[in-house]
Amino acid sequence: MQRTLIPATHTPQFPSAMFRRNAFHLGPAHPEPISQRLPLIASPCPQAGFPSPAADYVEETLDLNELMVRNPPATFFVRVRGESMVDARVFEGDMLSVDRSIEPRPGHIVVASYSGDLYVKRLSRLSGGRLALVSENAALRDEYPILYLDQAEDCTLWGVVTGSVRRF
Amino acid sequence: MDTTTPSSVNTASLATGARPRLQTRFALVDVNNFYCSCEAVFDPRLVGKPLVVLSNNDGCVVARSAEAKALGIKMGQPWHLVPREFKAQGLKALSSNYTLYADMSHRVMTILGGMAPRQEVYSIDECFLDFSGMGLITTSLRDHGLLIRNRIQQWTGLTVCVGIGSTKTRAKLANHIAKKNPQWAGSFDLESLSIDEQQQWLSSLDVGEVWGVGGRLTEQLKAMGINTVQDLKEANPKRIRGQFSVVLERTVEELNGISCLVLEELSPKKQQILSSRSFGRHVTSEADLREAVLTYLARAAEKLRAQGSIAGMLQVGIRTNPFKPDVPQYNKAISCKLAEATDDTLVLGQYAIRMLKQLYREGYIYQKASIMLTDLSPRTERQITLFEDTAGREKRERLNAALDTVNRRYGSRTLQTAGAGIHKSWSMKRGNLSAAYTTDWRSLPTVQ
Numbered sequence: 001m002q003r004t005l006i007p008a009t010h011t012p013q014f015p016s017a018m019f020r021r022n023a024f025h026l027g028p029a030h031p032e033p034i035s036q037r038l039p040l041i042a043s044p045c046p047q048a049g050f051p052s053p054a055a056d057y058v059e060e061t062l063d064l065n066e067l068m069v070r071n072p073p074a075t076f077f078v079r080v081r082g083e084s085m086v087d088a089r090v091f092e093g094d095m096l097s098v099d100r101s102i103e104p105r106p107g108h109i110v111v112a113s114y115s116g117d118l119y120v121k122r123l124s125r126l127s128g129g130r131l132a133l134v135s136e137n138a139a140l141r142d143e144y145p146i147l148y149l150d151q152a153e154d155c156t157l158w159g160v161v162t163g164s165v166r167r168f
Numbered sequence: 169m170d171t172t173t174p175s176s177v178n179t180a181s182l183a184t185g186a187r188p189r190l191q192t193r194f195a196l197v198d199v200n201n202f203y204c205s206c207e208a209v210f211d212p213r214l215v216g217k218p219l220v221v222l223s224n225n226d227g228c229v230v231a232r233s234a235e236a237k238a239l240g241i242k243m244g245q246p247w248h249l250v251p252r253e254f255k256a257q258g259l260k261a262l263s264s265n266y267t268l269y270a271d272m273s274h275r276v277m278t279i280l281g282g283m284a285p286r287q288e289v290y291s292i293d294e295c296f297l298d299f300s301g302m303g304l305i306t307t308s309l310r311d312h313g314l315l316i317r318n319r320i321q322q323w324t325g326l327t328v329c330v331g332i333g334s335t336k337t338r339a340k341l342a343n344h345i346a347k348k349n350p351q352w353a354g355s356f357d358l359e360s361l362s363i364d365e366q367q368q369w370l371s372s373l374d375v376g377e378v379w380g381v382g383g384r385l386t387e388q389l390k391a392m393g394i395n396t397v398q399d400l401k402e403a404n405p406k407r408i409r410g411q412f413s414v415v416l417e418r419t420v421e422e423l424n425g426i427s428c429l430v431l432e433e434l435s436p437k438k439q440q441i442l443s444s445r446s447f448g449r450h451v452t453s454e455a456d457l458r459e460a461v462l463t464y465l466a467r468a469a470e471k472l473r474a475q476g477s478i479a480g481m482l483q484v485g486i487r488t489n490p491f492k493p494d495v496p497q498y499n500k501a502i503s504c505k506l507a508e509a510t511d512d513t514l515v516l517g518q519y520a521i522r523m524l525k526q527l528y529r530e531g532y533i534y535q536k537a538s539i540m541l542t543d544l545s546p547r548t549e550r551q552i553t554l555f556e557d558t559a560g561r562e563k564r565e566r567l568n569a570a571l572d573t574v575n576r577r578y579g580s581r582t583l584q585t586a587g588a589g590i591h592k593s594w595s596m597k598r599g600n601l602s603a604a605y606t607t608d609w610r611s612l613p614t615v616q
Contacts, residue, residue: 118615
């Protein structure tokens with residue numbers, strides 16, 4: 001099935017003019033998002049003349065969004081600060097894609113707000129069944145204490161990390 | 169009245185081949201405390217705190233969190249008049265971050281679009297959904313409303329309320345009830361109640377809560393003894409039409425479940441386009457004023473092209489701050505009929521500069537400039553002049569189109585005329601602006 005994907009961070013063309021134009025008008029739902037992707041051969045096969053031998057091999061261009069973003073309206077990007085998750089190959093400066101529509105389960109790497117700060121941690125079920133946010137950096141274990149969900153005044157699981165992008 | 173369950177479809181009429189009449193059902197979905205909630209999604213420290221978002225220039229309160237409302241902060245209240253003790257109690261104020269709100273709105277609307285057959289985006293944080301016919305596949309429309317609420321909550325972190333009714337006006341009232349009465353958990357279907365229960369709810373609501381009934385109208389209605397929504401519902405439509413307007417007559421019909429506001433197609437195009445702003449700091453020089461005027465003009469011309477119109481008349485105005493009576497006051501606007509109706513930013517700009525020259529007086533502290541385009545007509549009906557330079561005109565059209573495309577894609581004012589200024593020292597004060605968390609790679613929220 002062909003999925004049309006737009007970057008979650010694509011600035012929407014949402015000038016107020018658009019709202020006004022739509023006001024009082026019930027249009028079809030599911031407005032098709034604009035795809036940035038182009039096939040390798042853009043022109044249709046000519047009706048007359050010698051058909052391009054490449055026409056049967058038209059492939060789509062690769063789009064990183066396809067790898068990173070499954071559900072655009074629910075996907076956000078965050079930037080990593082610190083070394084707490086290096087054993088999970090999450091490094092300082094990485095950009096993580098976070099999908100809020102995925103139900104967080106133990107074992108997922110999640111973004112969570114915990115007492116007012118946003119953390120990236122492994123959601124884990126520890127002995128006794130307690131849920132906790134656990135850092136993964138064996139070398140600096142003492143620097144990153146376990147954050148127990150039942151000990152927080154306010155803790156919200158913000159979303160599930162689905163990927164990471166690093167630029168050199 | 170209540171026919172939302174599949175079992176209540178009249179099977180006898182199906183057997184005889186007569187089509188059962190499809191019930192109309194609308195839902196109004198809106199985001200609670202939209203601007204403040206958007207901010208709190210990315211800054212959890214704001215959750216549960218009194219927070220306000222300020223208007224352009226950080227002047228007035230344009231949005232309040234539930235906690236700020238509880239403190240008694242009023243909508244539109246000038247920030248400098250908010251008592252200091254509130255600020256000491258932790259009341260926070262942010263500049264309006266429309267880039268963020270537009271992105272979050274887009275997400276909400278996209279999700280809502282997938283949850284109903286038809287959708288009308290009504291404003292940045294409100295949306296009508298057409299649920300007509302969905303009663304045949306869903307046992308309870310209220311449950312579908314709860315599903316919508318949960319999904320928006322999980323996917324975006326924002327909370328919505330859903331009101332369901334047989335007309336848009338009733339859906340809007342149902343939304344109000346959902347919002348004010350926590351027992352419905354944010355989703356309320358007016359049509360699922362018995363007639364008696366409906367009457368009770370509608371009698372408990374002030375007539376001013378009805379969609380489109382403003383302050384003055386409310387007073388007039390009350391003078392006639394129409395105090396509650398139920399009173400208006402029971403009013404004689406013909407009498408209402410005679411004493412008020414067709415619009416209010418329709419509202420009465422809508423309250424009685426006769427849907428009048430579906431068939432309204434596209435809203436009419438704007439008959440005038442206004443672009444005006446207050447300056448972030450005081451402006452005295454003509455050069456600064458010129459930059460501001462050309463910037464607002466570019467915005468107005470862009471709107472003009474977006475709706476496919478051309479303008480025959482241009483008005484430029486400048487004024488000092490009328491709330492500072494101790495300084496010399498100046499307030500003047502002039503209009504100019506254009507030689508030829510146009511939508512060209514450059515042509516309009518030339519007029520604007522000349523007009524500003526006439527307007528400008530030295531020795532005043534200016535606070536605001538405005539641009540108004542009037543005498544609008546469709547672009548397709550443009551009069552062709554005798555000595556027209558067709559090639560030159562087409563070139564100009566392409567230039568303006570390129571201007572719009574670039575500014576749409578890369579953000580407004582990416583491309584502009586040099587006269588509109590680069591540093592814009594006069595531009596808005598936005599002293600406490602949050603980051604463009606969702607639209608700028610350099611401003612992503614950080615996680616540790």
